[in-house]
Amino acid sequence: MPRKFGNSTMLVDSIAVAEFQGLPLADHPSVKNGRPPGALLEPRPPLDAPTVAEAIAVISCWYEDKTEWGDRIGWIYGSVTEDVVTGYRMHNRGWRSVYCITKRDAFRGTAPINLTDRLHQVLRWATGSVEIFYSKNNALLASSRLKFLQRIAYINVGVYPFTSIFLVVYCFLPAVSLFTGEFVVQTLNVTFLVYLLIITICLALLSLLEVKWSGISLEEYWRNEQFWVIGGTSAHLAAVIQGLLKVIAGIEISFTLTSKSANEDEVDAFADLYLVKWTSLFIPPLTILVVNIIAIFIGFSRTMYSIIPQWSKLIGGVFFSLWVLAHMYPFCKGLMGRRGRTPTIIYVWAGIVAITLSLLWIAISPPTNDSSSGGGV
Structure with missing residues (x-):
């Protein structure tokens, strides 16, 4: 018995009581083997000090250690997203859950509000x-008790950080198009335009469905989309790299604790919002910003001074680059801080990226003798 439920005799004795109290009331002819009517009105004995002390000992984390109670029931430890793992284990064993939304918020919490701490929070999630994806808690390995939609939901939880790889490629494609002078697709035929139109309509309908279901405004939805791109190109990408390093090389993952804004003063309630603390997570989105801005200038210069300007390719590339930059606008605003002052490290990194791209472009496509001789006719 201690191997299953620990050393608490009160806990063992309360199992039968809890099972009986979980039965429905037999106040309807359809209920059989239930509790007698009026059972809820019976007085309960008051709690004494030893019972309260025993309850505190049972709910502590160390009580369930090395017991079947701790392995099969209760909170699952050893994971950064222990809430997801706990829910997955319960559903995988056949438990049913109900999505309950109360009229009044049942729980409220605090969250980091400045850019640096927010990205660290997203990185931890x-x-x-990624740990779930590479562990035995992967929904692809779940039992048949897990329902189909539950399986899809848990697969999405483990897979979504990997979409950052494709997102980063997408953010660089417009710049590559402007650098090379070639559009992202080879030809703009009718088939491609119809395919693009269908995808655009589906995405628009999906966005409207999300807005309708969540009850938020279009502006809030757009802000969420912007931060999804910012987090996807920074925190999600870093999480994938860290997860691979842990699986392949066994390198443990360390996290920076995020400070929650708990200032009750209304004047300084959002004082932490304008704090700018440099972190390596800024490097990928900052690189995307600099590369797309440089690509727009290069595309304009090439088209303007070319013998046969191809404005259609330029407009297409610039449109997609501006679309990427529009998603990065909150990131730029967050770097400015309260007084619009950008940290020096931002300028240093932007200069390094610009010089590296220039040297790389010269190495890939060196100037010819005709272009370097002054363009004489």
Whole structure:
């Protein structure tokens, strides 16, 4: 018995009582083997000090250690996203759950509000999802008790950080198009335009469905989309790299604790919002910003001074680059801080990226003798 439920005799004795109290009331002819009517009105004995002390000992984390109670029931430890793992284990064993939304918020919490701490928070969540993907808690390995939609939901939890790889490629494609002078697709035929139109309509309908279901405004939805791109190109990508390093090389993952804004003063309630603390997570989105801005200038210069300007390719590339930059606008605003002052490291990194791209472009496509001789006719 201690191997299953620990050393608490009160806990063992309360199992039968809890099972009986979980039965429905026999106040309807359809209910059989239930509790007698009026059972809820019976007085309960008051709690004494030893019972309260025993309850505190049972709910502590160390009580369930090395017991079947701790392995099969209760909170699952050892994961950054322990809430997801706990829910997955319960559903995988056949438990049923109900999505309950109360009229009044049942729980409220605090969250980091400045850019640096927010990205670290997203990094921790994404790393937990990557850990789930590479562990036995992967929904692809679930039992048949897990329902189909539940399986899809848990697969999405473990897979979504990997979409950052494709997102980063997408953010660089417009710049590559402007650098090379070639559009992202070879030809703009009718088939491609119809395919693009269908995808655009589906995405628009999906966005409207999400807005309708969540009850938020279009502006809030757009802000969420912007931060999804910012987090996807920074925290999610870092989580994938850290997860691979942990699986392949066994390198443990360390996290930076995020500070929650708990200032009750209304004047300084959002003082932490304008704090700018440099982190390596800024490097990928900052690189995307600099590369797309440089690509727009190069595309304009090439088209303007070319013998046969191809404005259609330029407009297409610039449109997609501006679309990427529009998603990065909150990131730029967050770098400015309260007084619009950009940290020096931002300028240093932007200069390094610009010089590297220039040297790389010269190495890939060196100037010819005709172009370097001054363009004489």
